[in-house]
Amino acid sequence: MSVALVLFQDNLRLADNPALTAAVESGHAVLPLFVLDNETPGRWRLGGASRWWLHHSLAQLANGFEERGSRLILRQGATTAVLQQILDDVDVAGVYFARGYAPWSPALEDGLKKLCDTAGIDCRRYGGHLVFEPEAIKTQSGNPYTVFTPFWRACQAADPPAQPLPAPKKIESPAAWPKSDRLEDLDLLPQGVDWTAGLVDAWSPGEGGATQRLNTFLKSGMGHYKDRRDLPAVDGATSRLSPHLRFGEISPRTIWWRTRDRIAKQPETAANGMHFLRELAWRDFSYHLLFNNPDLPDVPLKDNFAAFPWAEPDHKMLRAWQQGKTGFPIVDAGMRELWQTGYMHNRVRMIAASFLVKDLLIHWREGEAWFWDTLVDADIANNSASWQWVAGCGADAAPYFRIFNPVLQGEKFDPGGAYVRRYVPELSKLPDKFIHKPWEAPEDVLQAAGVALGDTYPMPMVDRKISRQRALDAYETIKKSA
DNA sequence: TTTTGAGTTGTTCGA
DNA sequence: GTCGAACAACTCAAA
Numbered sequence: 209m210s211v212a213l214v215l216f217q218d219n220l221r222l223a224d225n226p227a228l229t230a231a232v233e234s235g236h237a238v239l240p241l242f243v244l245d246n247e248t249p250g251r252w253r254l255g256g257a258s259r260w261w262l263h264h265s266l267a268q269l270a271n272g273f274e275e276r277g278s279r280l281i282l283r284q285g286a287t288t289a290v291l292q293q294i295l296d297d298v299d300v301a302g303v304y305f306a307r308g309y310a311p312w313s314p315a316l317e318d319g320l321k322k323l324c325d326t327a328g329i330d331c332r333r334y335g336g337h338l339v340f341e342p343e344a345i346k347t348q349s350g351n352p353y354t355v356f357t358p359f360w361r362a363c364q365a366a367d368p369p370a371q372p373l374p375a376p377k378k379i380e381s382p383a384a385w386p387k388s389d390r391l392e393d394l395d396l397l398p399q400g401v402d403w404t405a406g407l408v409d410a411w412s413p414g415e416g417g418a419t420q421r422l423n424t425f426l427k428s429g430m431g432h433y434k435d436r437r438d439l440p441a442v443d444g445a446t447s448r449l450s451p452h453l454r455f456g457e458i459s460p461r462t463i464w465w466r467t468r469d470r471i472a473k474q475p476e477t478a479a480n481g482m483h484f485l486r487e488l489a490w491r492d493f494s495y496h497l498l499f500n501n502p503d504l505p506d507v508p509l510k511d512n513f514a515a516f517p518w519a520e521p522d523h524k525m526l527r528a529w530q531q532g533k534t535g536f537p538i539v540d541a542g543m544r545e546l547w548q549t550g551y552m553h554n555r556v557r558m559i560a561a562s563f564l565v566k567d568l569l570i571h572w573r574e575g576e577a578w579f580w581d582t583l584v585d586a587d588i589a590n591n592s593a594s595w596q597w598v599a600g601c602g603a604d605a606a607p608y609f610r611i612f613n614p615v616l617q618g619e620k621f622d623p624g625g626a627y628v629r630r631y632v633p634e635l636s637k638l639p640d641k642f643i644h645k646p647w648e649a650p651e652d653v654l655q656a657a658g659v660a661l662g663d664t665y666p667m668p669m670v671d672r673k674i675s676r677q678r679a680l681d682a683y684e685t686i687k688k689s690a
Numbered sequence: 691t692t693t694t695g696a697g698t699t700g701t702t703c704g705a
Numbered sequence: 706g707t708c709g710a711a712c713a714a715c716t717c718a719a720a
Contacts, residue, residue: 347718355697355717438699490698558699597698609712610700617700676701680712687714 210301211382212236213294215243215287215320216280218337219306219456220269221415224372226334227304236301237382240273240280241294242266244394247286250312252505252588254396255581257550258454260404261413263396265455268414270391278379281388288319295327298386302330306337306456309495310588311502339369339460339488342496352500354603356493363489368468369461406548411451411584418452422463425449426470433480437487440542440553441626447484448551450585453491460488494593497603505576505592508601512686516601519569528669529564530578532632535668537644538618539563541631548631550584555621561598562612567675569682572599600683608683611676618644634664 212231219225220242231238246253254262270280283290294300303324307317317333324331335341345362346352353359398404411417425447429436436445452458464485471481498504508514519525528534532543542556552560564575572595579595580586596602622628625643629636635646637657642649646659647668654661661667 349718351718353718357697358718486698555699562700604697604717606699607697607713612699613701 209383210236210299211239213239213241213291213298213300213303215241215291215303215305216269217242217306217308217456218454220265221418221457221459222269222272222276222375223415224336224459224462225306225375225456226336226373227306227332229373229376230332230334231302231304232376232379234302234304237380238278239294239298239300239382239386240278240379241290242269242280242282243287243290244282244284244396245287245290246284247289248312248316250315251310252580255583255586256398257407257582257584258586259396260398260407261411261451261455261550261584263391263394264413265457266391266394266396268416268457272375272415273379276376276379278381279385279388281386282391282394283389284394287316288323291320291323294386295323295329298382300327300329302332304332304334307333307335309337309342309499311498311505336459336461337456338492338495339363339464340366340492342499345492345496352496353493354497356490356604359493359496360486360489363492369464372459372462372465407550407584410549410551413451413455413457415457418449418458421447421449421452422458422466426466430467430470430480430484431474431477434483437483438555438621440545440556441622441624441630446554450587450590451551451583454585454587460491463488491590494589497593498589501603504596505588506573508599509596509603510601510605513599513601516686517569517682518571522568522570525568525669526570526574528666529560529568529570533666533669534563535647535666536563536614536618537625537628537632537635537646538614538622541622541628544631546579546582550582552583553627555617556627557594558598559612559614559617561595563614565595565599566611566679567670567672569675569679572596572601609680611679613672613676615644615672632665635659 212234214228214231222228245251273280303320321331340363342352344366345359353362424444429444429447436442439445449458449463453460467481467485471478501509529543532540534540538556539560542552542560546552561575564570565572576591576595579591593602597605600606600608625640628643635643638646638649638659639653642653646665647661659665
């Protein structure tokens with residue numbers, strides 16, 4: 209009896225998984241396979257936080273299969289090599305997988321296709337990781353969009369995504385299972401010091417956790433999304449679905465349709481709901497950008513940035529930023545949230561990133577690499593597109609003279625300082641007036657709050673008047689008209 | 691082909 | 706404290 213092999217990559221879910229559903233409906237027994245692939249050339253090795261997430265996500269997915277009398281087979285190695293081994297051992301009728309958009313995806317998928325052709329079996333490729341595929345959203349002249357607003361207009365005018373598919377109820381098992389690694393064999397969890405306690409507290413990886421997150425957000429967060437999404441201290445103001453989307457535990461079109469349904473039932477939520485979907489479209493936009501510019505993770509889209517005068521590498525400066533010891537409370541709070549929970553609020557990501565790139569003049573790829581290692585939602589498309597956006601070298605980037613002021617940003621978006629107090633406890637007793645600029649507090653106020661600048665909390669690592677001007681001067685040198 | 695309007699997320703300065 | 710203007714120039718997308 210031959211089987212339909214379903215290759216799982218960044219689609220670790222049962223519901224609305226077109227490749228899985230097609231395999232189930234093919235009438236063959238189904239062989240679900242996940243390959244931990246660190247060997248395909250050019251492929252980025254997962255960062256530490258992502259590995260933790262993946263471990264738990266795979267455990268959840270495996271449970272889902274077991275509940276349906278099936279199994280998830282785990283392997284390690286280059287995807288095509290592993291697949292070849294399985295084709296040698298098992299009578300496979302077809303290979304089903306979700307397409308990727310990463311720089312290595314086309315070559316990988318060509319390899320799968322060739323393998324299948326040689327074996328004389330079906331090779332079926334599906335979408336589902338985006339709301340809109342890159343082929344579906346083009347300008348009138350047939351080019352990909354490079355400006356978000358017209359992209360979003362085109363998304364809204366395009367055919368809406370298909371309705372989500374239900375999870376298969378019954379999945380037929382093959383007569384015999386090929387051998388599987390144990391989940392522990394994949395070595396996804398930290399070996400030495402266990403730094404994952406904050407992640408465990410903050411997250412529930414897996415399809416169930418993703419669905420719950422969406423339900424909670426639609427019920428209590430979406431209605432105030434526009435007003436509250438920029439306030440990092442407000443719990444539940446954003447969906448926090450990004451890591452679930454990253455691993456494909458929930459499909460974006462499920463989010464799309466559940467949000468549309470909510471709007472249809474309560475039309476007064478339309479503006480907030482559409483604003484949320486607009487953010488979801490930013491994810492598509494980044495993927496399209498990466499798909500059309502495979503160099504995006506490494507090379508500035510604006511080529512004049514090749515000559516940008518970044519500062520000489522300074523390990524101590526970079527380290528201070530990474531550890532949340534810059535002396536700017538909102539930046540430090542963000543960097544510590546990241547370290548503790550594997551996540552940082554979107555607004556704070558912009559502030560912290562702007563500080564690295566503009567006030568420290570450290571190359572955006574350093575920030576990209578750190579986020580890649582520490583974010584549970586680290587995603588090559590969003591990460592590289594967003595860093596380029598902040599640095600000013602992206603397709604639809606911030607203008608170079610827009611340099612975030614961490615004090616003003618803190619006062620505007622964390623007015624009571626609750627977010628800073630949560631992640632920078634050594635400042636928690638400072639009055640609101642100084643929570644974002646402790647260096648301006650009089651000595652007696654600092655003392656009363658138990659703050660000794662330069663001792664319990666760092667002095668600001670730059671004079672922003674100087675660093676801001678230095679950034680403006682640096683950008684001046686690469687202006688095209690110069 | 692040419693033209694036109696517009697572009698995620700801001701800050702500073704001076705009135 | 707509040708407000709408007711300046712900060713630049715470029716190029717995209719569509720009419």
